[in-house]
Structure formats: structure tokens, C-alpha cells
Amino acid sequence: MRILITGGSGFIGRALSGELKNSGHEVIIATRRRNDSNDRFTWDSHELIPQDIMSGFDAVVNLAGEPVAPGRWTKERKKRILASRVNATRALAESIRNANPKPKVLISASAVGYYGPHGDEYVTEETPPASDFLAGVCRAWEAEALKAEELGVRVVLVRIGGVLGADGGALAQMVIPFKFFLGGQIGNGKQWFSWIHRDDMAGIIKYALENESVSGPVNATAPGPVTNREFSRALGKALHRPSFFAVPGIVIKLSLGELGGMLLTGQRVLPEKVLNAGYKFKYPEVGEALRAIFEKK
Numbered sequence: 001m002r003i004l005i006t007g008g009s010g011f012i013g014r015a016l017s018g019e020l021k022n023s024g025h026e027v028i029i030a031t032r033r034r035n036d037s038n039d040r041f042t043w044d045s046h047e048l049i050p051q052d053i054m055s056g057f058d059a060v061v062n063l064a065g066e067p068v069a070p071g072r073w074t075k076e077r078k079k080r081i082l083a084s085r086v087n088a089t090r091a092l093a094e095s096i097r098n099a100n101p102k103p104k105v106l107i108s109a110s111a112v113g114y115y116g117p118h119g120d121e122y123v124t125e126e127t128p129p130a131s132d133f134l135a136g137v138c139r140a141w142e143a144e145a146l147k148a149e150e151l152g153v154r155v156v157l158v159r160i161g162g163v164l165g166a167d168g169g170a171l172a173q174m175v176i177p178f179k180f181f182l183g184g185q186i187g188n189g190k191q192w193f194s195w196i197h198r199d200d201m202a203g204i205i206k207y208a209l210e211n212e213s214v215s216g217p218v219n220a221t222a223p224g225p226v227t228n229r230e231f232s233r234a235l236g237k238a239l240h241r242p243s244f245f246a247v248p249g250i251v252i253k254l255s256l257g258e259l260g261g262m263l264l265t266g267q268r269v270l271p272e273k274v275l276n277a278g279y280k281f282k283y284p285e286v287g288e289a290l291r292a293i294f295e296k297k
């Protein structure tokens with residue numbers, strides 16, 4: 001397949017491009033950065049992609065968006081988080097309308113933040129959206145991607161959990177206190193963390209690209225979500241560091257504001273759709289996933 005990836009230079013995109021190329025697919029990356037390479041082109045992310053460039057892709061993967069973490073969500077930052085996703089996805093769906101021939105499938109990123117906090121309850125693709133900031137971003141983002149469905153394009157909305165990988169993502173921040181022997185749970189540690197190893201993240205997108213039966217929302221999380229306490233223990237073990245420190249919830253809230261509130265709540269997400277479709281996880285269990293990440297380093 002000839003596949004376009006927006007935001008393909010990022011943490012997920014780099015792993016995905018590698019995985020797709022290894023399987024014999026051709027990958028082209030749309031990036032805001034200037035470049036003169038054959039396998040990427042410059043796109044400012046809110047304007048239409050010219051028809052001659054957009055035509056002839058078999059598939060499009062949309063990963064572009066302003067980072068959500070780390071740092072506080074100021075009013076300005078929230079605007080950028082929302083606008084970068086909505087505008088890029090709108091421009092992409094419009095560009096697909098003008099393409100001739102059109103791609104057969106659009107895989108567009110979303111996040112498990114769609115569901116909002118759910119305590120110990122299990123969350124599946126059937127669970128309705130919440131109404132907080134992140135859920136609103138996900139709903140608006142997904143709505144733009146779904147416009148491509150009206151053009152006869154199969155649309156898959158990957159609701160992504162916390163992606164774990166060696167060189168970036170949330171894990172890069174999480175390991176810092178552990179390295180200083182100060183690691184441990186945050187708040188009461190009972191909040192659920194729906195994680196996924198980056199290889200499975202790329203694996204699920206590849207599976208959705210190659211299997212026509214997959215469409216609509218798809219949870220991209222491992223089948224074994226863990227509490228924050230369980231995750232901290234597993235991380236300490238993988239790093240050979242203690243994990244008995246606890247950062248009080250109030251410290252997280254005062255230092256990170258609304259983003260901190262998100263870290264103190266969570267979702268216990270199940271990837272029901274890909275499991276039913278037959279996707280086999282390489283890393284279903286968190287200890288094994290973390291060991292694999294730190295052994296590779």
C-alpha cells in the first residue's frame with residue numbers, strides 16, 4: 001500500500017513508519033517542517049494538500065496534533081490542543097474529497113480521554129463520551145475524521161491510551177523520579193491507567209489498515225489496564241528502583257492544574273473491538289512490556 005501519515009515524525013509515527021516499511025508498504029510523511037526528501041512533504045496542517053500530492057494514496061493515517069503533556073493547560077495551550085487537531089483533520093478530510101483516486105481508508109487518532117473518568121468501571125467502544133475538555137477535543141476531532149465516511153472512505157478512530165516506548169511519550173517523564181530513587185504512585189494510586197506498548201500501537205494501526213472489516217472507534221490499549229499503584233510497582237521493578245514514594249494528589253493538582261486532575265483519575269479501558277477482530281497483542285501484560293522497553297535501551 002502507498003500510505004500517507006500526517007504527524008508521522010512523532011513518537012507513534014516513527015514506530016509506525018518503520019513497521020509499515022518493514023512489511024513492504026510505501027510511506028510518505030506530511031510534516032510542518034521544511035524538508036527536501038522524497039518520502040516527505042511540507043504541510044502547514046491547516047491548509048488543503050494539493051490535489052496532485054493527495055491523489056493515489058491507498059490509505060491515510062492522521063496523527064498530527066499539538067502535544068497534550070507535559071506542562072499546564074493554559075487557556076492558550078488548550079486552544080492550540082483543540083485547534084491543531086480539528087483544523088488538521090478538517091483540512092485532511094477536505095483534501096481527501098479533492099483526491100482522485102481517493103484513499104480507501106483513513107485511520108485517525110483520538111484518545112481514551114474521550115470517555116472521561118470512570119472509576120473502576122470497564123470502558124469499551126460502546127461507552128458514551130464525557131463532557132470535560134479532553135473528551136470535547138476527542139469528539140470534535142473524531143467528527144472531522146468521520147466526514148471522510150461521506151466520501152465512501154472507511155474511517156477508523158483509534159482511541160489511544162498511554163503509549164509506552166523507549167524514546168519519548170509519557171514514559172520519558174514517568175521514569176525521572178524513579179531514576180532519583182523517588183518513584184512511586186501518584187495520589188491514592190487507585191486510578192486506572194490504560195497503557196499500550198508502542199509496538200502494539202503500530203500493530204493495531206497496521207491491522208486496521210490491512211483488515212477491511214475494522215471501522216469506527218477502536219480502543220488502542222492493552223487488554224490488561226492497571227492501577228497507577230500497580231504500574232508504579234512494575235516500573236520500579238523494570239528499572240530496578242524502589243517505588244514506595246507517593247506524590248500527594250494535591251501536589252499534582254497544584255503543579256499541573258487540569259492536566260493533574262486527569263492524572264488522578266483514569267479509565268479502565270478494554271480493547272474489545274480489536275480483540276474480537278482477532279488482533280494478537282505482542283505485549284498484553286505491563287511488566288513484560290516495560291521489561292522489553294528497558295532491556296532494549
Ligand SMILES: NC(=O)c1ccc[n+]([C@@H]2O[C@H](COP(=O)([O-])OP(=O)(O)OC[C@H]3O[C@@H](n4cnc5c(N)ncnc54)[C@H](OP(=O)(O)O)[C@@H]3O)[C@@H](O)[C@H]2O)c1
Pocket residue numbers: 006007008009010011012013030031032033045063064065066067068080084085088109110111112160161162163164169170
Ligand atoms: N502518545 C500517546 O500516549 C498518545 C495517547 C493518546 C493519544 N495520542 C494521540 O496520537 C497522536 C500521535 O501521538 P504522538 O505521541 O506520536 O505525538 P507526537 O510525538 O507529539 O507527534 C505528533 C506530531 O504532530 C505534529 N504536530 C505537533 N504539534 C502540532 C500542531 N500544533 N499542529 C499540527 N501538527 C502538530 C508534529 O509533526 P511535525 O512537526 O512533523 O509537523 C508531531 O511530530 C497525537 O494526536 C496524540 O494526541 C497519543
